[in-house]
Amino acid sequence: MTTNEKAAAATIRLAATAEQHGGAYEEPEAYRGSRARTMFDRPNAKDGTVAIILPEDEIPNLPRQSLVKIRSFDRRSKLVDSEYVGMVVAGPFAEPDAMDADAPTLKVPAVHRAVLTPRFHGMASVEILGIESELGGRKVMLPARSRPAPNSPVFSLDESRVAEILGLVVEADKKPVRLGLMNTVADIAVYVPANQKSVLPRHTGILGTTGGGKSTTVSGLAKRLADQRNAIVIFDAEGEYAAMNEPTSDPVMLKVLEERGLSAEGAKDTALYALDGRDFANPRHGNKKKFKLDFADxxxxxxxxxxxxxxxxxxxxxxxxxxxxxxxxxxxxxxxxxxxxxxxxxxxxxxxxxxxxxxxxxxxxxxxxxxxxxxxxxxxxxxxxxxxxxxxxxxxxxxxxxxxxxxxxxxxxxxxxxxxAKIFLEQSGARETPLDVEDMLTPGRISIIDLHDMDAPYLRNIVIAQILRRIQSCQDEKYAALQEGGNKQLVPVNIFIEEAHEFLSDKRIRQMPGLFDQVVRIARRGRKRHIGLVFVTQLPGHLPDEVLGLINNWVLHKIGDMNVIQRLKKIVAGADEGTWSSLNNLPSGNALASFTHMTRPVTVAIDPTPCKLLMVD
Structure with missing residues (x-):
């Protein structure tokens, strides 16, 4: 009998044996549709995490930050003991089947330029977020007091459930503002509420190195907040935002906008402010306003x-x-x-x-x-x-x-x-224009304070500090009127401070404690008066702990300084170690987002800005 004949006969005998014992293997009903299985705990296992193993073809379907459901069975009763919800926090990493990853069998062919790729599988680590349970007809998350059993099936969660668990769902009355797409297989949009006192008035930090995408984030977020009738004020240190009234013409932005079903458009209502005697970064802007500060402030x-x-x-x-x-x-x-x-x-x-x-x-x-x-x-x-x-x-x-x-x-x-410096009104200055803060707080308006023509940081700091105080004073009056039952509406105000490291650096706080105390008072009072500060900087290492302590919401683009990352790890809760490790290699336009309405931070591909940005050399 030839070798082929022997192989055919063996195949027939195996099929007959399988038929005698109930037929070909079929996956149990409870496991169907699963993408992976839990493994036995390894020596390096940690509380709160489990290892999962997944077939080769499922590896692309469970990237890091994917949410999964683990259906744990009781071996004796064969009934579902608990349904765990977890997040993939590491992996999936590829491992060869039935051999070590550094086996000589794999090394030798690679060294000699041969191609030998055995069958392989994926390994990943899942952090347990809780146990899913029914309460009052809806699903809720309860703390997990145990671990899933080995060989439990692992399922992907649908997009709507992922958004619900992570707190990404924003009700219509809270005026949702889209930030971008969560970095998973599914297109899960991440929203921020424009009109919820527990979120944006608690102040935000947009940090990252140059080229990481901060300007895109600021421009896009400001425009979308204005679309929801918030009043926006941007202190523009470089003149980047002076053309936000025009749609973007950047080919990369246009392509990504099209891919996401978004369109390029300028902000509907913008006003460009510059100090009297200073140049505008965008002389073509249709609503330019000169102003001077009141020394008495x-x-x-x-x-x-x-x-x-x-x-x-x-x-x-x-x-x-x-x-x-x-x-x-x-x-x-x-x-x-x-x-x-x-x-x-x-x-x-x-x-x-x-x-x-x-x-x-x-x-x-x-x-x-x-x-x-x-x-x-x-x-x-x-x-x-x-x-x-x-x-x-x-x-x-x-x-x-x-x-x-x-x-x-x-x-x-x-x-x-x-x-x-000519930044103040003079006594005889009948022709000079004082700053109309009431006009800046018009719902839906973006007021851009053009500071690009002011080289001295201390002059910019005077302008920022006094406008902040005027805005707070104006909002205080509206808040008092609202408390007394007046007709004035309290318009949510979002204030973006570019180059925040120059305004509130560690050195300046020591030199100017009075100015910092004034900003702290504005920050604390602003939470009740719906004033949200947004600190933007490419040098977060220069921001002192006192400033970081004012921030509750974060958009972290690429940060190369590991010392800064270590500081942020102590402040921004909930992010896993793998996310922090990837922060210094984030592609441009990606960011770690953490807002108070979210249950944990998520990595987001920020939506491109629909507005035009003026490039700065």
Whole structure:
């Protein structure tokens, strides 16, 4: 009998034996449709995770972050003991069948350029999230107190259940805003509620290295929040967002938008703001607005920090400020009359400056102090902010200031440096435009504060700090009216602060504690008043723990600094070790998203922005 004949006869005998014992093997009913099986625990097993094994053809169907259901059986009763829900947190890794991955049988052919690929299977690690149970006619998750039995079937969960378990479902009345697609086999959209106090008003951090996709995230998120009638304010340090009113023309963005069934379109209602005397990053914008800040909005403490004056000049500045207040009352600048006198007691000088005070007034006081220190008989060089310079001269002499000419001259130099920046309204500036914060808080409007033409970080910080305070003050008034039953609606406000590391770096917080305290107060009050801050930076390592402590929502693009990743691991809860390990290799446009409405962080392919971004060299 030939070899082929022997093989055929053996096959016939095997088939006959199988038929005698009930026929060909059939997978048990309870296992049908499963993608994998649980394994016995290995020596390196950890509590809360189980190993699963899956056939070669199922490996692409269970990538990392896939959610699965494990149906655990009691061996004695052969009934379902528990249905576990878990997430694939590592793998699937390919392993050859019936041999070790480093077996010589595999090494030798590869070394000699031969191709030998034996049959293989996948191994993965699943973190148990809980046990699925029925309660009140709906499925709920309960804590898992045990582990699935070995050889239990593992099933994929359908998209709707995955979204429900991870908290990605946002009800219509919460105004869902799409962030992107979850990085799994299925196209599961990730949504953020635009109008839920427990989410965006709890503040957000968008962090990542240059080129990771932060600008795309900011632009797209801002546009979609505005579409849901939120008021958006963007502090644009580089001028990237100045053309958001136009649709994107980037071919890569257009292609991905088309693949996801989205379209390119500009934001419907945008306003581009620039300080008077500064250039616009997008001169073609149809709604450009010039503005200046009100010096009276700056508290004396913050002004001292901004000027970075030495200790001796701090005392001179406080003296000048006090004299200025006295003269303003004398010349009926503030208060103007008896009816305004009670308002003097309402001024919180930790929050704001003295009403109607200008930088020019303060410089006049300093000029007078210099004249007194030089034993002059009158003031030279005054800007005539007050009606009678002799009255100014006498008020300074009456105050009994420290007659240190060099200290006063040093202070004058710093005040003139600030004046030359031309960021404040002048007393005689009838043609100058103050900032209309009420207009910025229009529902659905994106207000872009163009700061690209301001090289000095301290000037940008003044603008950001004072606009933040004005927004908070305006929202406070609306909140009070709402509490009293007024007709004003509290519009959700989302404020994006680009280059946050320059505004709130560790060094600046030490130098400017008053400014930081002001931002902290805005952040804390904002949660009740529906103001959400979004800190955006490519240098998260420069953000101090005090700032990171204000953030509850995170969009983490590629981060190359492992020290930063270690810091974030202590703050952002729920992400598995494999996710953190992949953070320094995330492709552009991908991010780890963690929001307070989610049950755990997920990796998201961020939707491309439909708006035009101006490229920055």
């Amino acid at each position: 700056i508290s004396i403490g913050v002004l001292t920090e901004i000027l970075d004056v030495p200790e001796a000049q701090q005392s001179r500045l406080q003296d000048a400020y006090d004299i200025c207040k006295v003269l303003m009352e004398k010349f009926e600048i503030f208060p103007r009359n008896k009816d305004e006198r009670p308002k003097m007691l309402e001024v919180d000088e930790l929050e704001t400056g003295w009403p109607r005070m200008t930088l020019e007034m303060l410089i006049d006081i300093v000029d007078g102090a210099i004249a007194v220190s030089q034993k002059a008989k009158t003031i030279e060089g005054t800007m005539m902010s007050f009606a009678d310079k002799d009255e100014v001269f006498n008020a300074i002499k009456t105050k009994g200031i420290a007659e240190n000419k060099f200290s006063w001259l040093g202070l004058k130099k710093r005040l003139w440096t600030l004046r030359r």
